[in-house]
Amino acid sequence: KNEVEQSPQNLTAQEGEFITINCSYSVGISALHWLQQHPGGGIVSLFMLSSGKKKHGRLIATINIQEKHSSLHITASHPRDSAVYICAVLSGGGADGLTFGKGTHLIIQP
Amino acid sequence: EAGVAQSPRYKIIEKRQSVAFWCNPISGHATLYWYQQILGQGPKLLIQFQNNGVVDDSQLPKDRFSAERLKGVDSTLKIQPAKLEDSAVYLCASSSNRDGYTFGSGTRLTVV
Numbered sequence: 030k031n032e033v034e035q036s037p038q039n040l041t042a043q044e045g046e047f048i049t050i051n052c053s054y055s056v057g058i059s060a061l062h063w064l065q066q067h068p069g070g071g072i073v074s075l076f077m078l079s080s081g082k083k084k085h086g087r088l089i090a091t092i093n094i095q096e097k098h099s100s101l102h103i104t105a106s107h108p109r110d111s112a113v114y115i116c117a118v119l120s121g122g123g124a125d126g127l128t129f130g131k132g133t134h135l136i137i138q139p
Numbered sequence: 140e141a142g143v144a145q146s147p148r149y150k151i152i153e154k155r156q157s158v159a160f161w162c163n164p165i166s167g168h169a170t171l172y173w174y175q176q177i178l179g180q181g182p183k184l185l186i187q188f189q190n191n192g193v194v195d196d197s198q199l200p201k202d203r204f205s206a207e208r209l210k211g212v213d214s215t216l217k218i219q220p221a222k223l224e225d226s227a228v229y230l231c232a233s234s235s236n237r238d239g240y241t242f243g244s245g246t247r248l249t250v251v
Contacts, residue, residue, distance in 0.1 A: 033181075126184050130181050131180055
């Protein structure tokens with residue numbers, strides 16, 4: 030069973046700061062997801078990665094398969110980025126479904 | 140494109156009552172998941188369907204929870220009777236190899 034660890038658990042930053050959220054996992058995976066969850070519970074999929082790096086707007090996600098580590102970066106952070114960011118990994122060829130980290134609660138203050 | 144639809148959005152019930160949640164996945168997605176997310180934790184898989192068959196229900200508390208996916212499309216998750224510790228957000232998601240995962244907005248259940 031894959032263990033997914035995220036850090037930090039909570040992060041408060043000022044508007045405009047560069048944000049990094051980290052995710053480590055214990056067993057090889059077929060894909061890693063970064064998800065965003067706003068108050069109320071709904072989850073939006075931000076990225077799905079199996080190697081390298083992806084960028085969408087101010088969000089950048091990277092993954093190092095050898096080190097079993099991924100990072101989510103937010104450039105020029107804004108209060109609307111305030112949310113819980115969850116790392117989830119897909120292992121076992123996909124048959125096992127997603128294993129989720131506990132999430133990082135991000136607050137961006139104006 | 141329509142997303143994963145869930146209802147109700149919020150539900151408050153007393154302990155020992157019954158409750159049911161509904162999910163309509165993305166059209167064409169064969170795989171459907173129900174997750175339970177307790178406050179402060181990541182989602183926990185309750186049950187995974189492939190079409191209308193159950194792939195994994197190892198973490199479903201079967202003495203009180205049940206789920207079905209008739210005709211391989213919509214799904215319902217039922218809790219009977221509810222306990223205080225069932226208070227959580229219940230998320231439905233569907234997936235396909237082409238589209239990846241899409242999550243619904245969730246149902247926030249409060250058991251009092």
